[in-house]
Amino acid sequence: MSIGERIKAKRKQSKLTQTELGKLVNVSSQVISNWERGYSDPNHDDVARLAVELDCSTEYLHGISGDKLSSKDVLVAGQEINLTTEELQLFNELKKHPVMFHDLASDPEKKVKELLKMYKMKKMFLEDDEELGDGFGDLED
Structure with a gap:
């Protein structure tokens, strides 16, 4: 699974639209769309903000760990x-x-x-x- 697919899955699990997630991580909905479709990848800072807002680890988003880390x-x-x-x-x-x-x-x-x-x-x-x-x-x- 790519980083874009993981972002999309976590966004949907969190019941957020691309616009809502974009506002939370200070990017446009178009940027979120590009990440999810694999047209571009988020930078390090964006991945960190995504992990916080999507309640997962950066390792999960990068595909290093198979399961998201719980908030605990x-x-x-x-x-x-x-x-x-x-x-x-x-x-x-x-x-x-x-x-x-x-x-x-x-x-x-x-x-x-x-x-x-x-x-x-x-x-x-x-x-x-x-x-x-x-x-x-x-x-x-």
């Missing part, structure tokens, strides 16, 4: 990591702090899961602190 699968350091919906939300929040993702080349799944656990623990402790107040209770003068 994340590619980190070239490896696919399966995350629960909650973990995916946390991971997306953590991505806002790139310093936390140094040295993911070795065993990225284990390291991402550890980061997620640390984030959950931090959040839990902060929630507990808010319930306890400042820890001094009521003091009389």
